Every structure is written in structure tokens, then in C-alpha cells.
Ligand SMILES: NC(=O)c1ccc[n+]([C@@H]2O[C@H](COP(=O)([O-])OP(=O)(O)OC[C@H]3O[C@@H](n4cnc5c(N)ncnc54)[C@H](O)[C@@H]3O)[C@@H](O)[C@H]2O)c1
């Protein structure tokens with residue numbers, strides 16, 4: 001096979017796309033390209049999986065073997081928007097080994113395989129762009145990679161999942177019940193094929209892992225990053241927050257600590273109206289970047305849906321045509337942080353069975369309701385992130401709801417040990 005053309009047909013003709021996957025995002029992109037006929041991209045071939053599914057285009061527009069698209073040297077760019085991260089990795093890594101240019105929206109795949117995907121681009125010369133993988137239409141990856149490529153970032157945080165935010169908005173503002181409003185999010189194409197990925201915060205964890213690479217040069221194994229979601233949330237939790245003038249939001253936190261290390265985790269959080277995230281509703285996402293010299297930036301935009309995500313894919317296609325590739329400027333530099341050693345975070349814990357609560361070793365309990373005869377019992381105190389990660393699946397199984405209520409801190413014992421060590425040194 002001759003080496004595919006990188007980013008241009010060379011004669012001003014539209015770039016020829018091979019589209020793999022024609023679900024919410026694939027159709028969103030296709031529709032945008034129909035509405036923008038002069039934008040310079042032509043969907044030449046479309047590979048789908050299910051031969052019996054009804055689709056809005058004539059049947060002869062579709063074929064069923066994505067590998068055939070990879071074997072077609074006439075395609076300039078492959079757009080991978082399927083819902084299977086393992087198959088996506090097989091296809092994308094094969095395409096990169098051919099030196100091809102690929103755009104993907106698959107955050108689970110990118111987060112899990114980023115080191116290998118970077119290596120394949122460097123070794124074979126292809127380009128992989130994935131702006132659509134994080135926060136839908138908010139151009140966060142390219143901004144971190146290019147604009148903030150050299151600037152230290154004390155923190156990057158935000159609402160990175162549209163479906164869970166949609167559910168929280170429905171429960172908070174309309175008193176809707178969880179199952180009904182989740183079904184709405186699914187019907188609108190916001191949710192993953194397995195919505196537990198959204199509700200248990202695996203999806204925003206993938207996005208946090210991707211941003212850690214671009215914001216800090218930190219390549220993390222997703223399994224080592226704490227993710228707590230809202231599967232067990234109830235109207236009592238929402239009322240508890242509202243009585244304190246707060247809302248519950250699922251917030252991803254990437255934060256540089258004073259020792260230079262970086263903490264990365266995702267958890268429901270009590271948010272007051274002094275935070276820009278308080279006002280981010282429905283499927284919208286919000287990203288707050290604290291930059292050392294630029295100060296605070298806040299972006300809000302649609303985090304899910306066919307058109308917003310298709311818009312991000314289109315932006316990648318245009319960037320690719322202009323020769324853009326991620327520089328990963330903070331990788332392999334002296335400033336790459338270590339993942340933070342263990343931290344404590346203040347949490348609200350509702351409905352934790354006694355044995356599980358004991359395993360969490362809560363300290364500095366500041367509030368508690370545990371009256372006999374009441375089904376509603378909660379406690380507010382400090383837990384270690386590592387302990388929460390170790391018992392994350394127990395918490396899910398027990399139907400316990402956990403939300404962050406305060407800042408992270410170095411475990412008290414560790415501070416005392418450090419202070420003692422300093423005393424000894426002096
Ligand atoms: N929906 C969103 O708002 C959104 C936003 C950002 C990123 N994403 C990501 O984009 C990707 C696609 O999401 P979606 O919402 O369009 O999913 P979807 O379920 O609507 O569509 C995915 C399609 O891919 C097809 N498919 C699966 N394996 C295939 C294969 N081997 N070859 C061809 N087709 C195959 C499925 O049959 C399905 O029709 C996922 O990785 C998702 O995480 C989605």
C-alpha cells in the first residue's frame with residue numbers, strides 16, 4: 001500500500017474521510033458536514049457494525065468491515081467514533097502503525113492507551129487528535145497543549161460529564177427522580193452505551209487522565225485514579241446541600257500540591273454559588289483552569305450530544321489539515337509531577353453500613369446524624385483518597401453516597417511526622 005496522503009489531497013479537493021461508527025457522534029459529524037458543504041471534507045466511506053439497523057442514509061452508503069477503510073490508501077483521515085474501546089484501540093493503533101491520521105472521540109481508549117498512542121505517532125509519523133474526547137465542544141485539550149503548554153497550572157478542575165450533570169440538574173431543579181432523568185439523558189444521546197460509566201464517574205475519570213497528560217505531562221493509569229459517582233444519590237442528599245446554599249456536582253480535580261506532586265480524582269462535590277461550576281447545568285460541562293500567570297479561566301459549553309461532539313471532531317479535522325499535532329510539551333520535562341502521595345479529603349457519607357464506615361477510618365468528624373429509627377444517617381469527616389479508592393466498589397455495592405465537602409489536606413499523622421522529622425534535622 002502506498003503511504004497515505006497526510007493532511008491534503010494536494011489539489012485543493014476535499015479531504016476524504018473514512019468514518020468508523022455512525023451513532024450519535026458519527027451522525028452528528030455527518031450532519032454538520034452536510035450543512036457545511038464548502039468546509040473541505042468529504043465522507044467517502046462509512047463503516048458500521050450492525051447490518052440490520054435502520055439508518056437515515058441509503059443502505060449502499062454503509063459497509064461492515066472497518067479494516068477495509070484502513071486498507072484504502074485513498075482515504076486521507078480516519079474518524080473513529082465507535083462505542084467499543086478495545087476495538088477502537090485495535091483500529092486506531094493499526095492505523096497509526098500505517099502512519100495514518102486519525103481523529104477519535106473515544107476517551108476510555110485514549111486514557112487507557114495514551115503512552116502507546118504517543119509512541120506510535122512518534123515512531124510512524126501519523127497524527128492522532130481527540131478534542132471530542134474531553135468535554136465535548138469545549139476546546140480544552142488543544143488549549144492546554146498549545147496555549148498553556150509552557151505555563152505552570154496550579155489546578156484544572158471541572159464538570160467533565162454531561163449525563164451525570166443532566167441527572168443532577170433534573171433532580172435539583174425539577175425534583176425529577178434519578179431513573180426518569182437518566183432515561184432522558186440516554187434518549188438524547190448524552191450517555192455512554194453503558195450509562196454506569198457516566199453515573200459511576202468512570203467517564204470523567206478518563207477525561208481527567210487525558211487532561212493530566214496535557215496539563216502536567218503526567219501519564220496515569222486510570223485504575224489508580226479515584227472515581228466516585230452519583231449512582232446512589234437521593235433527594236435527601238440534594239436537599240442537604242440546598243439547605244446549605246449548595247448544589248452537588250461531579251467534579252474532576254487536577255491539582256498541584258505545595259510539594260510539587262499532583263492529585264487527580266473525580267467525586268461528587270458540594271459547590272457553592274461562589275464557584276462558576278454552580279451555574280453549569282444539564283449536559284453542559286465547565287472547566288476552571290488556574291494558571292500561574294494568566295490567573296483563572298473558565299469555559300462552559302455543551303459536553304455531550306451529536307452536534308457539539310461533531311463540532312469538536314470537525315475542529316480536529318481542520319486542525320489536522322493545517323498540520324497541527326499535539327506537542328505534549330510537558331511530557332519528559334523536569335516539571336512532570338509525581339502523583340500525589342496519599343491525601344485526606346472531607347466527605348459527606350450517607351448510608352454506609354457500620355463495617356464499611358469503620359474501614360474508611362473517618363477522622364475529625366464535624367457533623368453526624370445517626371439516630372435510631374431513622375433510615376437517613378450521615379456523617380461528615382475526613383477520609384484518605386487511597387482508602388476511598390480501595391473501597392470504591394464496596395461503596396457502590398452498599399449504595400453509599402459520598403460527596404466531597406471541603407479541601408484536600410495532607411493526612412494529619414503525616415504532617416506530624418514531617419514536623420517531627422524537621423525538628424530532628426534542626
Ligand atoms: N455521545 C456523546 O455525546 C459523546 C461525546 C463525546 C465522546 N463520545 C464518544 O464517542 C464515541 C461514540 O459515541 P456515540 O455516542 O456516538 O455512541 P453510539 O453508541 O451512539 O454509536 C456508536 C456506534 O458505533 C457502532 N460500532 C461499534 N463497534 C463498531 C465497529 N467495530 N465498527 C463500526 N461501528 C461500530 C455501534 O454499533 C454504534 O452504532 C464513544 O467513544 C463515546 O464515548 C460520545
Ligand SMILES: N[C@@H](CCO)C(=O)O
Pocket residue numbers: 133134135136160161162163164190191192198203303304305
Ligand atoms: N457520556 C459522555 C459523553 C461526552 O463525553 C457525557 O455524558 O459526558
